[in-house]
Amino acid sequence: MTANQQPTRPLPRGKLILATLGALIAATLIVLGAILPAEFNRDPLGVGKLTGLSRLWAPAETNVDANKGSVVRVHEYATAPRTDVIEIPLGGFLTGADNSELEYKVAMKKDATLIYSWEVTGADRADDFHYDFHGHTTPKGQESMTVATYRQAFGLKQQGALTAPFDGIQGWQFSNSSEHPVVVRLKITGFYDLIPGGQPGNEASVVANVPASQARPNAPAALKSAP
Amino acid sequence: MLSATVALAVAAFGAPALAHNIGGSDAAFVAATRGPDPLPFMYLGAKHMVTGYDHLLFLVGVIFFLFRFRDIALYVSLFSLGHSITLLAGVYFKLQVDPHLVDAIIGLSVAYKAFDNLSGFKTLVGVQPDPRLAVFGFGLIHGFGLATKLQALNLNRDGLLANLVSFNLGVEIGQVIALSIILLAMTLWRRSRTFEPAAAWANVLLMLAGFVLAGQQIAGYVFGGAVT
Numbered sequence: 001m002t003a004n005q006q007p008t009r010p011l012p013r014g015k016l017i018l019a020t021l022g023a024l025i026a027a028t029l030i031v032l033g034a035i036l037p038a039e040f041n042r043d044p045l046g047v048g049k050l051t052g053l054s055r056l057w058a059p060a061e062t063n064v065d066a067n068k069g070s071v072v073r074v075h076e077y078a079t080a081p082r083t084d085v086i087e088i089p090l091g092g093f094l095t096g097a098d099n100s101e102l103e104y105k106v107a108m109k110k111d112a113t114l115i116y117s118w119e120v121t122g123a124d125r126a127d128d129f130h131y132d133f134h135g136h137t138t139p140k141g142q143e144s145m146t147v148a149t150y151r152q153a154f155g156l157k158q159q160g161a162l163t164a165p166f167d168g169i170q171g172w173q174f175s176n177s178s179e180h181p182v183v184v185r186l187k188i189t190g191f192y193d194l195i196p197g198g199q200p201g202n203e204a205s206v207v208a209n210v211p212a213s214q215a216r217p218n219a220p221a222a223l224k225s226a227p
Numbered sequence: 228m229l230s231a232t233v234a235l236a237v238a239a240f241g242a243p244a245l246a247h248n249i250g251g252s253d254a255a256f257v258a259a260t261r262g263p264d265p266l267p268f269m270y271l272g273a274k275h276m277v278t279g280y281d282h283l284l285f286l287v288g289v290i291f292f293l294f295r296f297r298d299i300a301l302y303v304s305l306f307s308l309g310h311s312i313t314l315l316a317g318v319y320f321k322l323q324v325d326p327h328l329v330d331a332i333i334g335l336s337v338a339y340k341a342f343d344n345l346s347g348f349k350t351l352v353g354v355q356p357d358p359r360l361a362v363f364g365f366g367l368i369h370g371f372g373l374a375t376k377l378q379a380l381n382l383n384r385d386g387l388l389a390n391l392v393s394f395n396l397g398v399e400i401g402q403v404i405a406l407s408i409i410l411l412a413m414t415l416w417r418r419s420r421t422f423e424p425a426a427a428w429a430n431v432l433l434m435l436a437g438f439v440l441a442g443q444q445i446a447g448y449v450f451g452g453a454v455t
Contacts, residue, residue: 008292009426010346017351019431020342027438035443040450 075111075163083189087212089219090176090184099220105135105171105201106192108164114190117159118172120182127154128178135162135170138200161190169201183212257380263389272397275373277405281333281440282369286402287409288340288433289362291426294417302362303406309366310373311395317374318382318391326379327448329372334440336365341433373398 011019029045037048038056048054066073091099108114123129133151137143148165151158164170170192176182197205197218205218253271260267276282289306293299316322339361342348349355377394416422 008344008346008349009430010350011427013350016345016347019345019427020347020434023338023431023435023438026435027442030439031442031446035439036446036450039443040446042446042450 072111072163075113077112077191079191081189081191083187084194084208086184086186086188086206086208087210087215088174088184088186088206089181089212089216090174091181091220092179093177094179095181095220100177101173101175102204102206103171103173103201104186104204104206105169105195106188107195107201108135108168108170108192110164110167112164112191114162114164114170114188114192115160116162116186116188117157118184118186119157120176120184122180122182123156123176123178124180125178126156128176129156129182130154130175130177131158132173132175133158133171134173135164135166135168137166137168169195171201185212254380257377257382260390261383261385263386263393265389265393268390268393269397269400272394272399273401273404274397275376276398276401281330281337282402283405283409284337284433284436284440285333285340285365285369286406287413288337288344288430290406290410290413291340291344291430291433299406299410302359303402305359305363306366306369307399307402309363309368310370310398313367313370314373314377314395314398315370315391317371318377319388321378322371322374323378324371324375325448326372326375327444329368329375331441331444331448332368333365333372334437334442334444336368336437337440338434338437339365341430341437344430344433345427 010016033045033047033051034053036042036044037051037054041054041057043049043054086104088102088104090102093100106114120129131151131153132149134147134149136145136147139145146166146168150162162170172186174184194208195202197207204216207215207217253274256267257271286303286306289302290299293302343356343358343361346355373394377391382390
């Protein structure tokens, strides 16, 4: 050992080559057969699947605090969810407001959720049909009313989800301003109750889950043969 | 005692997903620090060194056949000098290299040292590279690895130099602690009769561990993600 050299234990040439190549091959096998399947979700040799090492791999997870922020993301309810399809025939605007407009709402508890989707058939233009999506409380006696307006617009369809801001009734005022009769096909699902005909929210006595021709028994005969 | 080396080698690829990063609450602490905060940074430096098995395996390789205290002190000082330079300069001047590539070279440095311990270069090429130069050079690269990881943590410029020097001092303290344990184990092993016949194989295993570390980091470079 010279002054500037670290002492070593020499291996014979053949053994050294064998050992180095052996280490390289073993390392390659370990990386390809174990580390790639377990850490990188790659399995070039198929060994990961064979040994079950592939099952160790899992995508990186980032946890978010579901309760952080002002939006409550989860609501749980004691009642079962329901689903209804309501077909509402509306006459052309020349037949008068009683025929061409109506309000359809459902009763909801505060924080109950409603998933909705509706579409108008029979209208030619989007600006021939107006809707007012809103909700309000049903005050008794001298109580004041709380009102929330979600959307007032022209259009032929809408879909989304509503979480009720208070105990009350929630729904749509639909107005057909075209000359033709139309049908609104409303699909709702969630935590709500249908309102019996004649009561606030369903004054037009629309019947749910029947074809459009039977949905407005109180309306003039013309609507019963809706498109 | 061969089993100790095997255990060390196994440990090297037993927990690769956690390859030693500064992570979790430590990272949050570093990111939140404003101004000089020497003791915590010193602790982080020491922790990083003691839990950094790639640095530790390299140290095992370096002192494997060193018996005299003077030699040990010389080589370890060269290593420390090397990684201090690049740790301080790297962070201070914001030099960035992909951490996977740096860690791959650190893995190869383990294999290099083991190969050198077997007189590989002299036997195969007929030339013996100066081991002091090699240790110093790999020290530079190990320091660069530390610098890259520290920079990934959003260090605040306020009090940076003091914190860096503290971190570096911690790395040296951690190295002394780790080295004491490695030296104790090595000395006990050298006294036993199993050392001479098993020494070569231990270096072959060390070489294997180095190649695996390098391969794992190359995989991280190619596929991204998991191991850092």
